[in-house]
Structure formats: structure tokens, C-alpha cells
Amino acid sequence: MNQSDIHLLDLPDELLLAILKKLSNIDVLYSLLDVDNNRLDIIAQDKIFTNTINLTSIDEVILNRFCKYILSRIHHNIQYLILESSLINRVFHARTYPKLTHLKLIQFDQDIVLQFFNDKSSIGQTIKQQITDLTLIYNDTNDIIPILKDYTINVYARIITFFENLKHLNIKGSSITAYPGVLLYDLPSTIFASSILTKLCINVATFNDCLYLLDGRLNQLNSFTVRVYDVDAPSLIVHNKNNLLKLKYFSLTCHSHIYTYDNRIIPLLHRMLNLEQLVLCLTVRNRNGLIDGTHLQNEILIYMPFLKIFTFDIRTWNIINGSLPTLSNDDIQQTFSNIRYRQIGCTVRYFSTNSVLCHIFTLPFTFDYLQCLTNHFPNVSFNHVLYLSICDISPFEHEFFIRLSHAVPLLKHLTVTNSTAQKCKSQEQNNNQSYSIIEFKHLNFLSVMNADISYTEQFLLDTRTSLPCLTELRINYEYLKTVTHDFTKDATRLNCTLYMIVWLPCVICFVITLFTPVPFVTALYGAYLSYYQYIACLLSLFACVLGSFEIRQVMRNTPLVRPAIQPTAQRLQQQT
Incomplete structure (x- = not known):
């Protein structure tokens, strides 16, 4: 047989199967099923390709063929379905799935619970006894903040009650956004109770709710992942x-600052005598001493003799007083000499404001959210970080952002807090220097609201930074107007494209004066809110699209009248 005569179907089944495993099972099913070849038809229906079906991120043509033809051919093999909530009707009306035990719903919200997770729904009746593993990716975009107690009863407790054989429940949002947390205060212990649930991942309103979930109502729980919005909320009962x-397994995350770490978190950890894996992501404020390897060993690890894996990202932010010694990075690193779980990274940053920030973390860094990174961050890679906040009182120079772009290659969300101007700006003007262009390839959100105007230039000037994916920008309006030369500067246009949302502290009054030039409104804007910008921001989070030429023209051509504030006595004197 000539080499040129060998075709795909000439290969043995084992080799053909090995090749097809390299492809997406969705592509295999779409391409090979029903192509008038019995051999390919049998191979495509193998359990390797049909056990798990992920119908997210596929185009409508492929989706339509799956719902009409393919699902009915492979329904008896499907054990795990992944789909967007909007597809529930189409997918479950296509066929029943007798072996389905795992379900993952993307863009889940409370309407899904009300519509499908009840006995009146034919779909609900089909899956209520089958599902043992449920994952819900939260996307409730309702601007109205729900009453958490009602939400807990109507959504979370209903899920636990409705799925009769549920063993694993995983409710997720993104690390930067928060879905309504479970609130169990003043509710009976029968709410959110299960005798078979063994694995739970969920967000809770307060640390008290974390303790409620561990009070015995989930008596078979062996894996608990929890994000707490408020650790310091006072407790009115004895848990x-x-x-x-x-x-x-226990994972605790809190992105808010914690002031009661020693009184609340440490006692809880002491109760976990048989723990094998521990994950902590915390920012602790104003405790008596920094959290270092010695503290972790003496206050946590000696209480967990079976612990095998310890992953952490812990910041201690303290006020400096005379009782605390000045420590270096090496001093902190030395305290981990007897901890052998993983490689450790650490930084200590002393500020002129009489405060110190100590950051300790395990390597490789596996968290997707990182807070309070300073100029002194170590030379390590944060390959999993998507959400980052940086803060310092020393300026972030251009070289810092070069390092940052390489250290956090997948960064999507960046918040900058620094009121000190960059030095490189004045040096560039004096020496006529140019700098290499920094590219944040995936950055879609940027906030420089609490940063000096030089950082607005750093990110908006295309001679310094490239932001090809930026869609949302939170920025001081006056800084934006200055840097863009009243929205006319060409060098900022690439980083100020259409659909960029700019949060403007004064824009609410500015827009009113555009359409309602009433003297009282103009005076109110010029004499009061222009000096108290953030009152407007608190009253209404207002957005403006700057990308279109027409809007820039309107803003350029519309004069802003800002009468100076005069003392009340002077005004009264003028009036009389």
C-alpha cells in the first residue's frame, strides 16, 4: 500500500480513538455523528466523548444540531451537563438523561430557582432525584439588593431541599463581584440543613453565618469552601x-479587612483536628504582631496533625508602635524554616505613615485575586491572578508597570491607589526621553479614581501603555479632561475607544446643565458639587460613553460655568 493511499479510516480503532481524544468532544460529535459511516458513528458515541457535554461558548448552528439530533442519540450516556441557564428548556426538552448526576449552570440567578427547581416544573421533576453534584455560576444582575434573609430561604434553602440526593453544592461568582451571601441569623436550624451534603462552596454575609453552617445542620460535611463578606460583624449568640x-478540607476567603482575626478565625481553626487541606486568603488589620511562619506554626499547624496541604495569601497591616521590632524580608522568611508544606514568598513594606504591611504567600501563587501589591513585590510570577489592586505612597514608575505586565500576564481587572506623582513624567519632559510601550493584553477594567493624574497619563497615552481590551475605566473627570486635552488629543484615542465607561464624579450635574440650563441648577453645580465631587458619585453611579465623536464634540463645545464659592456673609451683603 502506498503511503499516499492511507486514509483516516484505514487506521485501527485504537489509533483513531487516540487521535480523536486530542479534539474537543463537541467537535467530534458534531463532525462524525450521522455521517453515513457506521464505524465513525460507533466511535463518536463512545463514553469518552459522551459522558460530559459542555454546551457553552458554541455557535448557534452547532447548538441547534445538538438540541435537534445529537442529544437524542447520546442521551443515555450523558452524566455531566454544562450549559447556560437560558438553554435549560431546549436541552431538557430534547430528551431525558437517565444517567445525569452532575449539572453545571452558567449565569444562574434566582429566577432559575423559581422557574425550574420546584415540583410543578416537568424539568424539575426529572432532575430532583438524579442530581448529586450541582454547580451554579452566579450572574444575578438585578440592581435591587435583595433582603438576604428572604433570599436565603427562597433560593439557597430551596436548592438544598429540592434536590433530594444532593451531595456536592458549589455556588460561585467572580472574585471581584459578590452575589447575595447566605444570611442565617434568626432563622431556624432546619433552614439550609442536609444529612447527606458532603461538599459545599458558598458565600456568606458574615462570619456568624459561617459558624451557623458548621453548627451541625450539615452533619456529613467534609469539604467547606467559604467566602465571608464581613468577619467582624458582632455575634449575639453563643455558637x-x-x-x-x-x-x-477548609478554604476561607475574605477580601475585607479583618480586625478580629485572633478572636474569631483562630478559635474556629482549632476545632478542625482532622483537617488535611487548608486554604486561607485574608487581610488582617491592627493585631499585636505580624502573621509570619512562627505564628502559623504555633497557632494553627500544631492543632492539625493530619494536615498535608496548606495554601495561603495573608496580609497583616499594622500601626507601628514601640513594642514591634523592625523586620526585614529575610527575617520573615526565616520564620518559615520549619514549615515544609510549600515554597514561601514574603514582603515587608514600612510606610512613612507609621504603618507596616507584611505579605506572606505560598508558591506557586494559585489565587486569582491579589490585594495591596506595592513597589516592593518580589520577582515571582502571578500567573493565575486576574484581579489586582496596587497601592503605595512611593510613586509607581514606568518600570514598575513593565514588571507588573510580565508578572501578572493574565490581568483583567486593575485598581491603582497612589496619590504621589510619577517622577518619570518630569524626567521625560526635561530629557525628551521615550519609554517602551507596556501592553496589558487582557485588561478590561481599570480604576485610577484614587490615583494622581500622572497615572491617568500612564495608562491613557498610547506612547506609554497599550490596552487593547479595555472596556471600563473609572477615572477622575477633571484628570481625564486634562490628559485628553479636552477630549481632542490623538494619543489617547486608542485607549479611549467606544464602549469605554468612565465614572464621572460631577457628571450628573454636568448632564443636567446640558439639557436644563436653569440658573439654580447651574449655580448648584458650580458652587457646591464641583467642590464636593464624590457626593454626586455616592448619590448616583453615573456613566458616560466617550468613544463616539459626537459625544466628544458636545463635551468640547459645551461651556462649563462654575461660579466661585463666596462666603455666605458676602453673598448676603451683596443681596442687601
């Missing part, structure tokens, strides 16, 4: 303090 002997 169950029994040891949590069945718990093998």
Missing part, C-alpha cells in the same frame, strides 16, 4: 464550639 472531626 456551637464542638470539634469538626469530619472536616477534611
Whole structure:
């Protein structure tokens, strides 16, 4: 047989199967099923390609063929379905799935619970006894903040009650956005209770709700991942303090500052005697001493003799007083000499404001959210970080952002806090220097609201930074107007494209004066809100699209009248 005569179908089944495994199972099913070849038809229906079906991120043509033809051919093999919530009707009306036990819904919200997770729904009746593993990716975009107690009863508790054989429940949002947390205060212990649930991932309103979930209502729980919005909320009752002997995995995340770490978190960890894996992501404020390797060993690890994996990202932010010694990075690193779980990274930053920030973390860094990065961050890669906040009182120079773009290659969301102007700006003007262009390839959100105007230039001038994916920008309006030369400067246009949302502290009054030039409104804008910009921001988060030529023209051609504020006595004197 000549080499040129060998075709795909000439290969043995084992080799053909090995080749097809390299492809997406969706592509295999779409391309090979029903192509008038019995051999390919049998191979495509193999369990390798039909056990898990992910119908997200596929175009309508492929989706339509799956719902009309393919699902009915492979329905008896499907054990795990991944789909957007909007497809529930189409997918479940196509066929029943007798082996389905795992379900993942993208863009989940409370309407899904009300519509499908009840006995009146034919779909609900089909899946209520089958599903043992449920993952819900939250996307409730309702601007009205729900009453958390009602939300807990109507959504979270209903899920636990409705799925009769549910063992794993995973409710997720993004690391930067928060979905309504479970609130169990003043609710009976039968709410959100299960005798078979073994794995739970969920967000809670307060640390008290974390303790409620561990009070015995989930008596088979062995894996608990929780994000707490408020650790410091006071507790009005005495919680169950029994040891949590069945718990093998515990992950605690809190992005808010914690002032009660020693009184609340440490006692809870002491109850987890049989823990095998621990994950902590915390920012602790004003405790007596920095959290270092010695503290972790003496206050946590000695209470967990079976612990095998310890992953952490912990910041301690303290006020400096005479009782605290000045420590270096090497001093902190030395305290981890007896901890052998993983490689450790650490930085210590002393500020002239009589405060110190100590950051300790395990390597490789596996978290997708990173807070309070300073100029002194170490030479390590944060390959998983998508959301980042940087802050310092020393300026972030151009070289810092070069380092940052390489250290955090997948960065999507960046918040900059620094009131000190860049030095490189004046040096560039004096020496006529140019700098290499920095590219943040994936950055779609940028906030420089709490940063000096030089950082507005750093990011908006295309001679310094390239932001090809930026869609949302939060910025001081006056800084934006200055840097863009009243929205006319060509060098800022590439980074100020259409659909960029700019949060403007004074824009609410500015827009009113455009359409309603009433003297009282103009005077109110010029004499009051232009000096108290953030009052407008608090009253209404207002957005303006700057990309279109027409809007820039209107803003350029519309004069802003800003009468100076005069003392009340002078005004009264003028009036009389």
C-alpha cells in the first residue's frame, strides 16, 4: 500500500480513538455523528466523548444540531451537563438523561430557582432525584439588593431541599463581584440543613453565618469552601464550639479587612483536628504582631496533625508602635524554616505613615485575586491572578508597570491607589526621553479614581501603555479632561475607544446643565458639587460613553460655568 493511499479510516480503532481524544468532544460529535459511516458513528458515541457535554461558548448552528439530533442519540450516556441557564428548556426538552448526576449552570440567578427547581416544573421533576453534584455560576444582575434573609430561604434553602440526593453544592461568582451571601441569623436550624451534603462552596454575609453552617445542620460535611463578606460583624449568640472531626478540607476567603482575626478565625481553626487541606486568603488589620511562619506554626499547624496541604495569601497591616521590632524580608522568611508544606514568598513594606504591611504567600501563587501589591513585590510570577489592586505612597514608575505586565500576564481587572506623582513624567519632559510601550493584553477594567493624574497619563497615552481590551475605566473627570486635552488629543484615542465607561464624579450635574440650563441648577453645580465631587458619585453611579465623536464634540463645545464659592456673609451683603 502506498503511503499516499492511507486514509483516516484505514487506521485501527485504537489509533483513531487516540487521535480523536486530542479534539474537543463537541467537535467530534458534531463532525462524525450521522455521517453515513457506521464505524465513525460507533466511535463518536463512545463514553469518552459522551459522558460530559459542555454546551457553552458554541455557535448557534452547532447548538441547534445538538438540541435537534445529537442529544437524542447520546442521551443515555450523558452524566455531566454544562450549559447556560437560558438553554435549560431546549436541552431538557430534547430528551431525558437517565444517567445525569452532575449539572453545571452558567449565569444562574434566582429566577432559575423559581422557574425550574420546584415540583410543578416537568424539568424539575426529572432532575430532583438524579442530581448529586450541582454547580451554579452566579450572574444575578438585578440592581435591587435583595433582603438576604428572604433570599436565603427562597433560593439557597430551596436548592438544598429540592434536590433530594444532593451531595456536592458549589455556588460561585467572580472574585471581584459578590452575589447575595447566605444570611442565617434568626432563622431556624432546619433552614439550609442536609444529612447527606458532603461538599459545599458558598458565600456568606458574615462570619456568624459561617459558624451557623458548621453548627451541625450539615452533619456529613467534609469539604467547606467559604467566602465571608464581613468577619467582624458582632455575634449575639453563643455558637456551637464542638470539634469538626469530619472536616477534611477548609478554604476561607475574605477580601475585607479583618480586625478580629485572633478572636474569631483562630478559635474556629482549632476545632478542625482532622483537617488535611487548608486554604486561607485574608487581610488582617491592627493585631499585636505580624502573621509570619512562627505564628502559623504555633497557632494553627500544631492543632492539625493530619494536615498535608496548606495554601495561603495573608496580609497583616499594622500601626507601628514601640513594642514591634523592625523586620526585614529575610527575617520573615526565616520564620518559615520549619514549615515544609510549600515554597514561601514574603514582603515587608514600612510606610512613612507609621504603618507596616507584611505579605506572606505560598508558591506557586494559585489565587486569582491579589490585594495591596506595592513597589516592593518580589520577582515571582502571578500567573493565575486576574484581579489586582496596587497601592503605595512611593510613586509607581514606568518600570514598575513593565514588571507588573510580565508578572501578572493574565490581568483583567486593575485598581491603582497612589496619590504621589510619577517622577518619570518630569524626567521625560526635561530629557525628551521615550519609554517602551507596556501592553496589558487582557485588561478590561481599570480604576485610577484614587490615583494622581500622572497615572491617568500612564495608562491613557498610547506612547506609554497599550490596552487593547479595555472596556471600563473609572477615572477622575477633571484628570481625564486634562490628559485628553479636552477630549481632542490623538494619543489617547486608542485607549479611549467606544464602549469605554468612565465614572464621572460631577457628571450628573454636568448632564443636567446640558439639557436644563436653569440658573439654580447651574449655580448648584458650580458652587457646591464641583467642590464636593464624590457626593454626586455616592448619590448616583453615573456613566458616560466617550468613544463616539459626537459625544466628544458636545463635551468640547459645551461651556462649563462654575461660579466661585463666596462666603455666605458676602453673598448676603451683596443681596442687601
